[in-house]
Amino acid sequence: MTGRTHHGAAAEQGSGRRLSAQPAGVGASSSTDTYLPEHGNGGYRTEHYDVELDYRLGTGRLAGRARITAVATQPLTRFTLDLGPFRINRVLIDGRAAARFTHRGHKLNIWPTRPIAAGAEFMVEVRYVGTPVPIPSHWGELGWEQLTDGALVAAQPIGAPSWLPCNDHPTDKASYRITVTAPSAYRVVANGRLVSSRVGASTTTWLYESSEPMASYLATVQIGRYELGEVIDGSVPIRAAVPPALVSSFGHDFGRQAQMMAVFERCFGPYPFAEYAVVVVDEELEIPVEAQGLSIFGANHIDGVRGAENLVAHELAHQWFGNSLTVADWRHIWLNEGLANYAEWLWSEASGSESAEAHAARAWRKVAALPQDLVLADPGVARMFDDRVYLRGALAMHALRRTLGDTVFFAFLADWTTTHRHGTVTTAQFTALAERHAGRTLGELFTPWLHAPALPQLPTPGAR
Template identity: 60%
Template sequence: MLNVGMSAKADPARAGQPGASTSLDAYLPDHGNGGYQVTHYDLDLVYRVGPGRLEGRARITAVATQALSRFSLDFSGLRSTKVTINGKPVRHAQRGRKLHITPNRSLPDGGRFTIEVRYMGSPAPIPSHWGEIGWDYLDDGVIVASQPIGAPSWFPCNDHPSSKATYRIAVSVASPYLVVATGVLESKQSAASTTTWEFRLSQPTPTYLVSVQIGRYAEYSFATVPMMHAAVPARLAVPFEHDFGRQPRMLVEFERMFGPYPFEQYGVVVVDAELDAPIEAQSLSIFGSNHVDGVRGSERLVAHELAHQWFGNSLTVAEWRHIWLNEGFANYAEWLWSEVSGGAAADVHAMRAWRQLSELPQDLRIGDPGTRHLFDDRVYLRGAVTLHALRLRLGDDAFFALLRVWTSAHRHGNVTTADFTALAQRHTPWPLTELFANWLNSPILPAFPRRTPGADR
């Protein structure tokens, strides 16, 4: 388990305040904070690319869920210079990766309040089981990858997927640089040698899906509704246009299968660096230069990241142990896109994945994989094969009806495995308890799934 900040037992800010400083997520108990719910983040950032210096002002609107004499925010590596609540300076202290705040008087249960934090420093990614995560540096710009613990590297926040809020993000940088952030670009204003980019994110969003990308990019757009846009190194513009050229059709097919696209627009950034894997963000996906080869060699990843806008972003896990609901669905979307775009059928992909899984250790329950295995390949592959097994049990009509109800009923909310299995059961007369128990809760790989006799195509 990550040694992030202070444990619940050791944290003095929790004295007499059960849950007021640390979340109760068993996977990342030192990320997230109890006692309040954030409703809105208003961020003003000034960043100097050369020295890598950030000055920030975060205005956070929240509602207390219990009386609060103390509370905390997740915050790492940067120095807070002033903290106020409702405009009044308050005591604060940074210990580990927490910013502990003591109001001048106790905040009442149900009361709305505004925290303002001014801060500065050189942001750096946070070390973790999965590598360094957060605000990081390109040769000439910035890349932000916040999943699952990187958001506190660049703004104070309540860093847990169940804490979803709206955002305004303004970023001021030297004018030669282009800024892309999660949300819709509201304004762009230049003064002297600096340009300020202001973005609005109106849909509830968890901190790990908020991102800022800074670089010398060329802009590109697709003629689609909703709008699709991109920021790409100029040298990659031609192969990008080919590799991502079927993305508009992909959007149409996914809307048919999953329901309406859940955001106002969709953006792609290709950074001028190689990445092991693309980065997921709300209404935005970030790819490496190695994902653009001119022959659509990474098109499955284009499908995967677009599918996350439904599964992971609009529908966000309530706790990290439900991660298969994000990655299994996005992985299955790769196979669905293959099926409708002239590639191999989902059944072929599922068989390949099953064979691959059969050669891997049989010691992981994807319904509760554990912290270290959140992003294990088996969570992705077995999650996708689980969905294929469900599709074969229900038949296509009921399966895709289920997906559309799933995305509609929980639009912009938080979800659990129990939510999904209960909804699935309402879409078939056949019992699903054994199917889900075998695929999600047993480490032993079940036999390859077969279509239920009588299920429709």
């Protein structure tokens, strides 16, 4: 979800990364997504992105070179990538110039000099330059944004092409290597592990590597005058990049992240990445920004009294629900937002504040007062980030917890995150696994909560 603006039935896909088959010989310039088919591309799956960027903060000019390793899932005489309005200087396939390419809208069409056989691995290199332009959407402008003194990327769900050529669909997950050169007065944070930072005459080049599979909308770059720090107080290192003036307040407001991590590991299973990072930009953001392995907050989320700690919990929970387990189709968005919202209630309960029961009762009253015209498992593209997706999704989780009981419920959640670790998920997979743990069908629970617009009553705890 973006920081500047509020985000407030086809056959189920499986948990693999392959997109549905397209006509032989042509790499289709669309995906099989039921909501956003114009984003993503058929005919291949990506394996690795190696992206090198040179960013000039004064002018906003970005020069990039992206090498994308992919495997053809069918014979290809043409294939496409998603990319915003940059000038394309060169396109290579396995080191040779492409026969030709065109760039219209946000699609880069590429014709190889000879067809690529089904099953063959190939590498496409794109060199491009320009001023990144956020991508307009139902939910505001998404992607690369130049700040007053820096830059951020907030790409969910379709902003990735604003800064890199990609196969912009959540099912197509790959490893990443991101190199960014920026003025030395600034710090750069990107996904994964910081491998090196090389200082030049007036610039510094930062190299990050992320070995876990990642969807393009979760890739990010953050540039600012940050002070870098690290907390090692538990099983997972937690890094931070914070404006110097906010470091002291940050230490208080975000000071319980290690305890939060421990609670979520007990509830959801092991943290799915090697480390976690938080960036606080020196501007106001309406809501935090989700990325893989890190979260981005605004200066307004630091108030000295932990007033945004529910959002700290929400974004951390996305590392399990959204980042490790990524939706196979955007209509399943409740699996990201409903579970992350429920994590807020779990942290509140575990930290000695309000119980999940109290949160659920209040949320039920709020949703009951809203229009009863949203189907949680298929809310519609314009309402993917409606508040009701978050609240009703959390309520559906609480209803499941009441039905199963805590022991079975949390065993199910740990199994859910382990079974689909670094994969993609659907509502049908979620309900099927829940029924296996329940030892019975749960249609009477899931049908009204997930597939009907009217808000059900919460079940009696332990109801069968």
